[in-house]
Amino acid sequence: MSHMLGGYKLDPTQISALMERWRLKTHIVHLLCGECIISLEDVALQLDLLVDRLVVTRSVIVPSKVDLCKAMLGKVLNRFDGGWISINWLEDNFDKLLEYPMEEVIEQFVQAFIMRLIWGTLMFSKAQNLVHVRWLLHLVHFTECGKLSWGSVVFFMLYKKLCRATVQNIISICGCLLLLQLWA
Secondary structure, eight states, X not given: OTTTTXXXXXXXXXXXXHHHHEETTTTXXXXXXXEEOOOHHHHHHHHOOOSSSBOOOOOSSOSOHHHHHHHHHSOXXXXXXXXXXXXXXXXXXXXXXXXXXXXXXXXXXXXXXXXXXIIIIISBOSSOOEEETXXXXXXXXXXXXXXXXXXXXXXXXXXXXXXHHHHHTOXXXXXXXXXXXXXX
């Protein structure tokens, strides 16, 4: 995953310490210097993601996964695990771009990279090596994709995962750990 972060390494000790100081009821991190909160402004400043644009909605129903993958990526997995795409499959099929590719192929590689970025950085899940196919739906109109409030999604997912880890005493956490570490 570090290649997705530009070589930036996550510090598990620091992340663990922040998790221990997270309070579910207040959504505040209690530090020695006082109480601190992760805000949408932090997401915008630290990750340069939009937070005040069109809402990224979660599509519950995904039209034919096969058709969607074929249209967006030009390839289809041999087997889907529910609505999930294997990151290994994306890496194996979209690792190296051939010399002088057609524009359509470049777009497919960009979309595959964004899917890997969503899994590996923005909504990281250590337990799963999978990204949901629903995120491809937000890439259909590629120019519109950049107008979406991706920062709000990242913010929500991180809070959700911090709360879950607190309630269920989970040892590992997922979500945008890069944001959590940069914020600290």
